[in-house]
Amino acid sequence: MHSIFLCGLGTLFFVGSHVTIRKILQSRFRDIFSDTSIYVISCRLVSALQGVLTSTVGIIIASSCKDILKDTHWLTLNYAFFVLPYFPYDLWAMYAYNIRVHDDLYKYLNLEDRIVLFIKLNKLMIAHHLVIPCVLMPLVLCLKNTKGDYFFGAMLTVELVIPFISAREILSQLNMKDTRMYVYTSLGMVVMFFACRISLFPYLFYRYAVYADIPLTQVPFHIPLKCTLSCLLILAPQVYWFGLMIRVLFRALTNKY
Numbered sequence: 001m002h003s004i005f006l007c008g009l010g011t012l013f014f015v016g017s018h019v020t021i022r023k024i025l026q027s028r029f030r031d032i033f034s035d036t037s038i039y040v041i042s043c044r045l046v047s048a049l050q051g052v053l054t055s056t057v058g059i060i061i062a063s064s065c066k067d068i069l070k071d072t073h074w075l076t077l078n079y080a081f082f083v084l085p086y087f088p089y090d091l092w093a094m095y096a097y098n099i100r101v102h103d104d105l106y107k108y109l110n111l112e113d114r115i116v117l118f119i120k121l122n123k124l125m126i127a128h129h130l131v132i133p134c135v136l137m138p139l140v141l142c143l144k145n146t147k148g149d150y151f152f153g154a155m156l157t158v159e160l161v162i163p164f165i166s167a168r169e170i171l172s173q174l175n176m177k178d179t180r181m182y183v184y185t186s187l188g189m190v191v192m193f194f195a196c197r198i199s200l201f202p203y204l205f206y207r208y209a210v211y212a213d214i215p216l217t218q219v220p221f222h223i224p225l226k227c228t229l230s231c232l233l234i235l236a237p238q239v240y241w242f243g244l245m246i247r248v249l250f251r252a253l254t255n256k257y
Contacts, residue, residue: 002081003081006081006082007081009082010081010084017046022039035100036100036103039096039097040097040169041170044165045166047090047166048163048166051160053083054079055158057075057153058157061150061156062153062154065153068151069208069211071150072149075153076152076153088129088133091129094129095115124237124240127237131233154200154204155200158200161192161193161196164189164192171185183253197242198238198242
């Protein structure tokens with residue numbers, strides 16, 4: 001019952017935040033922004049809120065675990081259940097976002113064809129949003145045997161990049177792509193993405209190597225197979241997205257200078 005309550009609370013929080021932000025923007029900026037822009041900005045502000053909240057919880061958990069393998073923290077399970085509804089919420093928000101921003105592609109399609117097209121155009125992102133809550137999170141929470149809260153907390157810090165991604169999209173909606181702020185935000189996004197979603201994995205492997213007093217190259221063979229596979233499942237799309245971000249940043253710098 002406790003886990004169901006936390007999932008329900010998370011659902012109310014994320015959906016309620018979206019509705020509240022959207023209503024505020026509509027009441028104050030309806031004459032300035034289109035309904036599409038208001039919707040996109042609302043989605044991005046909720047994403048940024050989730051990113052700040054999740055990474056803060058991750059930092060609290062990781063910094064509280066002195067023994068990186070054996071120490072536990074009460075926030076680990078509680079926040080996992082609380083944040084779980086964010087993934088289906090974000091899938092819904094992404095779908096609604098896409099049919100508004102790409103109206104020319106979706107407006108003449110029925111609901112079934114819209115969903116099929118959305119899946120076709122966003123396969124990797126949808127897979128990411130399904131694998132984490134449906135596979136990785138249950139695997140980690142059910143099989144970790146009260147160990148590894150430090151690593152769980154550290155993994156939550158991958159969301160530190162989300163506020164930069166959201167800010168960049170909001171600037172785009174405000175027609176500020178040609179400004180220095182947009183370029184600096186894009187640069188910050190790429191730097192944070194590399195720090196939080198790419199270099200985090202070798203850093204965690206290094207921490208475990210020091211803890212277990214083994215060579216770094218032996219870590220993948222020393223930790224449980226489920227941990228190695230989980231890291232690979234999370235890292236693979238991050239490398240792909242990082243490559244896309246580098247190209248976008250290069251294009252932005254080329255256009256600006």
